[in-house]
Amino acid sequence: MRALPRAVALAAAAVTLLVVLPGCTSVVDVDPAEDAADASCADVMIALPPTVAENEQRDTNSQATSAWGDPSKVVLRCGVGVPGPTTDPCVTVNDVDWVVREGDPAWTATTYGRDPAVEVLFDPDEVASSTVLVELGDAVSRVEQTRACVGLSDATPAPPGG
Numbered sequence: 114m115r116a117l118p119r120a121v122a123l124a125a126a127a128v129t130l131l132v133v134l135p136g137c138t139s140v141v142d143v144d145p146a147e148d149a150a151d152a153s154c155a156d157v158m159i160a161l162p163p164t165v166a167e168n169e170q171r172d173t174n175s176q177a178t179s180a181w182g183d184p185s186k187v188v189l190r191c192g193v194g195v196p197g198p199t200t201d202p203c204v205t206v207n208d209v210d211w212v213v214r215e216g217d218p219a220w221t222a223t224t225y226g227r228d229p230a231v232e233v234l235f236d237p238d239e240v241a242s243s244t245v246l247v248e249l250g251d252a253v254s255r256v257e258q259t260r261a262c263v264g265l266s267d268a269t270p271a272p273p274g275g
Contacts, residue, residue, distance in 0.1 A: 141173045141180040141188070148192035149177035151229040153256045157191050160252035166240035186239045189249065193232040196223050203262035206246040209254055210262040213242070222246060224253050226260035 148154070154177035161179050163170050168182030177191040196212045203212050203225055210225040220242065224231045231253045235245050 141171050141178075141185055143173045143175045143178040143180060143188055143190060145175035145178060146190045146192035146229075146232070147194065148229045149175065149190070151177075151192050153229055154191035156255040157231060157252050160255050161189070162248055162252070165248045166235075166244045168240070182239075186235060187245055188234045190232045192229045193223060195228045195230045196225055204246075205262055206243065207250040207254075208258075209246070209250045210258070211246055212262075224256070225262055226258045227253070227256040228259065229256060231256070 158177060158179065161170065165181040165187045168186045171180045171183060171185065173180055175190075179189045181187040199212055201212050201214055203210055205211075211222040212225045214221045214223075218236045218238065219234045220237050222233045222235075222242065222245070231249075233245060233249060235242065
């Protein structure tokens, strides 16, 4: 008859676990990027820092995604479309090029010259863009850079005439 008390104890432990779990931080709903299954995204994901801009990392419901803060202050998706040449601002932070698009309220920073590309969404009123891009730079640099941002002064001029 010893099995019965042990079964009751295990059932009680399971109920306690179920009562404790709902109090935890909820899982963040993030749509996966089209190329989230790319093996390079796995390299990025395992290198992500546990905190970004003083916000703790949270669980997400999609492959190759992450979020920090409750509510989320920073959201990352690996495997987004690779940006082509653009007139959008391109900044280099610790040897990682980012195309930055200002939105209202969220800004989007997408790695440039890396395939797959990594996209980071954040509100610059909540977290500093420089902090976010510096703290995520090591992880996203796991994807090889094949192209770089080019400034207007570095661009090849169009041939004269026409």
